[in-house]
Structures are given as C-alpha cells and as structure tokens.
Amino acid sequence: MDAEHRHELKTNELADWIGHFPDFCRENAKTIIGVALIIAAVGVYFYSRGVRTKARFEQEAQAVSLIERLNYSKLMTIRSQTENTPVGDSIQLMADSLKMAAAEAKSPHVAALLLIKQGDGLRADLHYRAEEVDPDVVGNQVKDAREAYEKALIQAQGNNTLAAMANFGLGMCAEEIGDYTEAEIIYNSIIADARFAGTVLPRQAQDRLDNMQDNKMQFVFVAPAVPKPEDIKIESPTPKPVLPDAPKPDPNKTGTVEIKPTGDNAVSPVEPPTEEQKTSESDPNVAGAKETGTN
Secondary structure: OOHHHHHHHHHHHHHHHHHHHHHHHHHOHHHHHHHHHHHHHHHHHHHHHHHHHHHHHHHHHHHHHHHHHHHHHHHHHHHHHHHOOOOOOHHHHHHHHHHHHHHHOOOHHHHHHHHHHHHHHHHHHHHOOOOOOOHHHHHHHHHHHHHHHHHHHHHOOOOHHHHHHHHHHHHHHHHHOOOHHHHHHHHHHHHHOHHHOOOOHHHHHHHHHHOHHHHHOOOOOOOOOOOOHHHOOOOOOOOOOOOOOOOOOOOOOOOOOOOOOOOOOOOOOOOOOOHHHHHHHHOHHHHHHHHHHHO
16 A cells, blocks of 8 residues: 555545534533533632632732831831931821731731731830820720730631730730739630640740739839029139249340249359459469468
C-alpha cells in the first residue's frame, strides 16, 4: 500500500467521524454535559479560591497597616507633648478606623484582631492625654473598649491567642475603672485555661497579679511651680580691689626710680654719691690717706 492510498483512507475515516459526530453527541448528551459541568465547577472553584486568598491577604495587610498607624499615633502624641505642638485626637481617630475595618473584614480572625486593637487604642487614649481626664469620659471609653473585646471573643473562636488577648483586655478594662476583684478573676481564668498555655498571655496575666498592689496606687503628676519675680534673688558680683598704679619712669631722668616704702619696716633710700666721694674713690692716694687716718 503506497502513501497516497494510506492518506486517502485516513481522510475517509475523519470524514466518517465528523459525519457521525452529531449522532454521538445526541447519544452521549448527558455524559458530555456532566463532564463540562465538572470542568466548569473546578475552574470556578480555583478562581474563587484565588480571589478569596487575594482578598484575605489584602485585608491582613490593611490590618497590619492600621495597627502600625495606631502605634505611630502614640509616638506622635508623646512628641507633640514634649514640643508643645497640638496633634489632635489621633489615637481616638485610629481606634475608630480599626472599628470600621473590623466591621468590613471578611475573615473573623482578622476582625477579632482589629477589635482587640480598637480596645487597646481606646484605653491608651486615656493615658496619653496631657490633661486630666474626666471620670465620665473614662467610664464611657472603657465601656466601648469592653464591647470591642467582647465582640473579639466571639470572632476569635478557634484561635487561642486571639481569645486570650481579648480576655486580657477585659482584665485591663476592669483595672481601668478600679474593679480589681474582677480583674483578678479574669487574670486567674487566663492562667488556668489550658487552651492558653501555649501563648504568652498567662505570663502577662501573672505579672499583673504580682503587681496588683502597685497598680492600685494612684499617681498624679504636677508641673513644677514657677517662681514669682519678687522671689527671684540676683546676687551682685563681688567687686575686685583696685590697686594703685605703679609710678611711671621719667624719660628725661636716668638711674633707678625712687620708691618710698611706708610702714614700720621702711628703710631710708641710699643717697647717690657726691662729686667729692666719686673723686676720692677713684684716687688711690686719697683713699689710702683716709684709710691711714681711720686706723
């Protein structure tokens, strides 16, 4: 069989299959539709999974960004107080942003983390204020913080770390309003719960219990008193003694300057030699005669 004949046979087989294809589809319609639906379902599953994964990553990135901005707002509040520049209620605003992000979060664990940080921000705002906070404001913000932690507990099911963090936040809220008995109950429950054994929260709860007495103490920071102008004493410098000027030499005179000492130890100045004394000292005969007469 030559090549031309083989090619003709293959062409005939293809034409015969195409001609019978409609009959094949009618006979196997259900099977074909089922396979098509399975393929479509698999494609939709992987596509939706990719979309959900991308959305989860985006939500987690947004949550991390908001938490970092909350920490940054705390630093900016401290800086504004040291530099005496207004910064506004930045911590309070960030707490509100965390609340809105938690309401929009698709992942319950991401929502739980955002709610916990919202409660932390509300409590931190009370401590970072430069002025004294009104008790009513403290009560309202602590109430909002408690609600955030309680919602986080519901969303944190299945995540022991988030659940422990939410319980710890409730204990801190109890301390904020002075309910130390309730705080001790919450901290002890965190320590006793076996689910939280693998987290750091039992250690933190124990630290709060160990320092509970110190935490009960109230500290009030008062600005130092500014002295009045009349209370400020300025000491005058002690004047230095004025010494008399030393005598200036006369340029028209030669010889030693005569200094007249005063006091008990004063010594009379030596008179300069006369012309006769100068002559006798220079003439040896006169000097010898004087020496002979003296002897």
